[in-house]
Amino acid sequence: MKFGVIGHPISHSLSPIMHVANFNALGRNDQYSALDVSPQDFQYIKEIIKENELNGFNITIPHKESIIPYLDEISPSAEHIGAVNTVLVKDDKWIGYNTDGIGFVKGLIDKHGSIDNDNILVLGAGGASKGIVSEMMKFTNNKITVANRSITRFDNWKLDVEAMSLTDVKDILNTFDIIINTTPVGMNESSSELIIPIENINKNTLVCDIIYIPNKTPFLQACEKRGLAIYNGLDMFVYQGAESFKIWTGKEAVIEEMKNKVKNELKRR
Ligand code: SKM
Incomplete structure (x- = not known):
């Protein structure tokens, strides 16, 4: 089968080597390529995918929203998030999904165990936040708190969350x-801005960031220095890929192989 990732720029994407590591581990002959499609050329996306004979593909920045009008079907959660990172090509029909949120949540639970009774705070109210929160709600009994600089960002949120401003959340x-x-x-490594006053965080709190380049953002570095447990976005990237693979093939991916390949490649770069 043939797969790929569409983005612009795309040369730095780790998806090709990560997916090929999985194909090899499973003894599959599948291919996975990176296709650079500029926003001006995105109108030709149907032709591009057809020419490359892809059975499924990932979509990354800046096309996660622009792909939606080209789909024949969209999963309810991708529609709710308003962004698609996975397309399944089935009998010439395009079906869109979003695996970023479930990728983060599965990675987190695999690493740290159940989040059933945890009190969770999510910083930011963009697409990534919405995806993570809507998936995380399925795994925790507590109401999730979401804090954003501007509270108007929550206007189009249909999720049952505790919405707060970053200013108000500082006290709790x-x-x-x-x-x-x-x-x-x-x-941006050169910026030392911390999004919240980390001295107010409880010593037993796990602090996560969905970024994995850099490996430790200044925020995670500062938290680690304070003795807090930290968790970056590398697992999210790996698990979103594994979920995409499952959508395309119905098969489970070999997570460890994918993770090792990505870690080694990041060390090499
Ligand atoms: O959502 C993922 C996407 O599936 C692939 C990707 C990449 O190749 O860098 C990054 C994320 O946007």
Whole structure:
């Protein structure tokens, strides 16, 4: 079978080597390529996929929303999130899914165990946050708190969450067992801005970031320095790929092989 990832730019994507590691581990002859499609050329996406004879593909920045009008069907959760990262091509029909949120949640639970009774705070209210929160709600009994700089961002949220401003959440930071940063703050290593005052966080809290390049954002570094347990976005990337593979083939991926390959490649770069 043939798969691929569509994005712009795309040369740095780790998806091809990660998926090929999985195909090899399973003894499959599948292919996975990276296709650079600029926003101007995105109107030709149907032709591009047909020419490349893909059975399924991932979609990354900046096309996760622009793909939606080209789909024949969309999963309810991808529709709710408003973003698609996985397309299944079935009998010439395109079906869109989003595996980013479930990828984060599965990775988190595999690593840290059940989140049934945890008090969880998610920072940011964009697409990534919505995806993670809607999946996480299925695995926890507590109401999830979501904090964003501007509260108007919650206007189109249909989820039953505790919505707060970043300013207000500062006073209750010590009440959370897990804190997840989904904002891009920290992507840029030269910026030392921390999104919340970390001295207010409880010592037993697990602090997560969905970013994995850099390996430790300044936010995670500062939390680690304070003695808190930290968790970056690498597992999220691996598990979203594994979930995409399951959608395309109905088979379970070999997570460990994928993870090792990505870790080694990141070390090499
Ligand atoms: O959602 C994923 C996407 O499936 C693949 C990807 C990549 O190849 O860098 C990144 C994320 O957007």
